[in-house]
Amino acid sequence: MAVLCAAVTLAGGLVALGQDLYGPRAVAVVVLLVVAGASAVLLVVRGASLPRRVLGGLVHTGGVGIGLAQLVPQEPQAALAITALLSLVVVEVSYFFPAAWVRRHMPALVLLSNGTLLLRGDVHVGYVLAIDAVLLALGLVTSQLAERALGAHRDPLTGLPNRRSSDDRLQALVAAGGTFSVALLDLDHFKEVNDTAGHEAGDRVLLRVARLPARVLPPGAVLARQGGDEFVLLLPGRDGDQAVVDVWRVCDALAGIGLSCGVAQHQPGDTVAQLMRRADGALYAAKSAGRGRVELAAATGTPA
Structure with missing residues (x-):
């Protein structure tokens, strides 16, 4: 998203270079470029921790x-060139947001954005409708392709990254080096929940874990479902002691589970x-000690 915001800034600047803009028109262009540039910076610095509604x-x-x-330039050709920037927004929305969100918001976004072309009076309505049709088709197709690609890396029930995705991210963390920790989270007595209350009740428990509030986790943390009732939490930049505090915070947020x-x-x-083997050993120690615990593995492979 940050790259696309930066692209809007660059493209908008190139369009502005070809115009003789003065007074309010020049101010409008500057404001647009500043907002796009500031959004790119915000997404680079805080993008991973921003709530969906902010994005x-x-x-x-x-x-x-x-x-x-689109109302700024005097020539209709320049206004249509600015309209091309909307294709970047369409791709951004289609790729980074759920398909349901895209279907709900995309038509209004495209029609409202391009509706200003009709206010100019020098752009034929047929051109506007043709552009809208192309943008909507682009958005829907991109959204479907992104959803299919994402499905290979997402758990179908919870929507969390699956084992394949978490393994890829963990491999990248190991290759990068630096300080980080990994935690394995296992639901106690989950089989009993399925056996006594049914699988739907078990699914509700899994979904509650998946919907853990983002504020509970430190920036950059990744919660993934390994399968069954086991989850993995990747904690970049956190040493073992800090990770234990983070995991206890998760346990407190999931009171009753x-x-x-x-x-x-x-x-x-x-x-x-080796890293996962030590985490699994610490998990075994937590279960052996009576469950409902958080154990930290020592570097030697035995729980601390």
Whole structure:
């Protein structure tokens, strides 16, 4: 998203270079470029921790900004060139937001953004409708392709990253080096929930874990479902002691759901298999000690 915001800034600047803009028109162009550039910086610095509604607000702001910018240039060709920037917003929305959100918001975003072209009076309505049709088709097709690609890396029930995705991210963390920790979270007595209350009740428990509020986790943390009743929590930049505090915070946020957790800090030279083996050993120790505990694995492979 940050790259696309930066692209809007660059493209908008190139369009502005070809115009003789003075007074309010020049101010409008400057404001548009500043907003797009500031959005790019915000997404680079805080993008991973921003709530969905804030990201959605940035998208709508970009669409409205492009719509207003269409009124700035005197020539209709320049206004249509600015309309091309909307294709970047469409791709951004289609790729980064759920398909249901795209279907709900895309038509209004496109029609409202391009509706300003009709206010100019020098752009034929047929051109506007043709552009809208192409943008809507682009958005829907991109959304479907992104959803299919994402499905290979998402757990179908919870929507969390699956084992394949978490393994890829863990491999990247190991390759990058630096300080990070991994935690395995296992639901206590989950089989009993399925046996006594049914699988739907078990699914509700899994979904509650998946909907853990983002504020509970530190920036950059990744919660994924390994399969069954086991989850993995990747904690970049956190040493073992910090990770234990983070995991206890998760346990407190999921009060009523019993969790046994094993934490391991990455050690220089650790492979993914070695790191996960130590985390699994700590998880086993937590279960053996009575469940409902968080255990930290020592570097030697035994729980601390």
